Amino acid sequence: MSEKKNVRIVLVGDSKSGKTSIVIAFISETFQEDVISVVPQVTIPPSIGGEEGVTTLLIDTSSSKEKEKETDGQIQNADVICIVHPASNGGLEQAVKNWTNRITSVRNESHKHWSERVPVMVITSKNDEKETKNEELNPEVLDVIIEDHPEVVNCIETSAKDLANISEIVSLAIQAVLYPAGPFVQENGVKREKAFSRIFKICDKDGDEKLNKKEMGIYQKQSFGDDFSDNLQENIIAHLQQSDEGLTYLDGDKVTYEGFKFIIEEFVKSGDYKNLWTGAKAFGYDKGLNLREDYKFPSVLARRTELPNELTESAHKHLGEFTEEYKGRGLIPVNRFKKID
Secondary structure, eight states: OOOEEEEEEEESSSTSHHHHHHHHHHHHSSOOOSOSSSOOOOEHHHHHHHTTTOEEEEHHHHHHGGGHHHHHHHHHHHHHHEEEEEETTTOOOHHHHHHHHHHHTTTTTTOOOOOGSSEEEEEOOOTTTTGGGGGGGGGHHHHHHHOOOOOOEEEOOOBBBTTTTTHHHHHHHHHHHHSOSSSHGGGGGGGHHHHHHHHHHHTTTOSHHHHHHHHHHHHHHHHHHHOOOOHHHHHHHHHHHOOSSOSEEEEETTTEHHHHHHHHHHHHHOOOHHHHHHHHHTTBBBBSBBBBBHSSOOOOOOOTTTTOEEEEEHHHHHHHHHHHHHTTSSSOOHHHHHHHH
């Protein structure tokens, strides 16, 4: 979604937290008992980082007092920050609080809504030390951390020794930058609801305010390029049936707007912003979740010097699909245009 060509991932943490071992494990796929205090910046090409056209910079930092200004400089320039804390040490909540306070102070972001701040990931390291693994890592505690520090977009348990979830750190960090949460959660999700309400109406070809299989397939195909399978439809319906206490999400095998809205909100709660951005972009939205100018005002006339003005092939297709919807039903009602405004 983002046009960024470089993503700077900065690892911070207290002394002996395992930052350097994580970086070495990523680049060498081996574990080293004895490591230097800080490894130089690592450049990860798009072929390894997993996002086309995006180069990733993985940056280790020092926790020493002498290197404080240098570490603060890296924090200032980071696109995403990973707070690393050993699973065996305890005090995870306090460590996250200390580092998020420092990050906010260094970047002068205290006045900003959390969705406008630099995204933060919490990385628990040394999870191979089972006998001393602290109970603070239970899901309830991680939920508290995310609730108290909403700029924390992910918590992930790792082990450099076992090479557990090392590559996932990089992929999740890249996604946190390229597919930001901000536009989907700011103003209590007003932009999100407006955008996906419009998308729903575009897919609702028969205008009955429900999506049948064919109409759900429109969203699937335009967003992800995939066909909408019977199995996917069955899974969605079963999930909505299980979740729908008020019986408003479905009408038979059709998904109502409330059901569609519920699915979108589940993506938000799970932090799956990549799928949300993929859908939004396919229906004409920019990185601010606003309709792109070229989508609002498309160039439908192909100017050729030797011929009069004529509609492009895509314009013919669009008008054909639109008029086919009302074939045999008389004039196209004005409110059909208003509905997708």
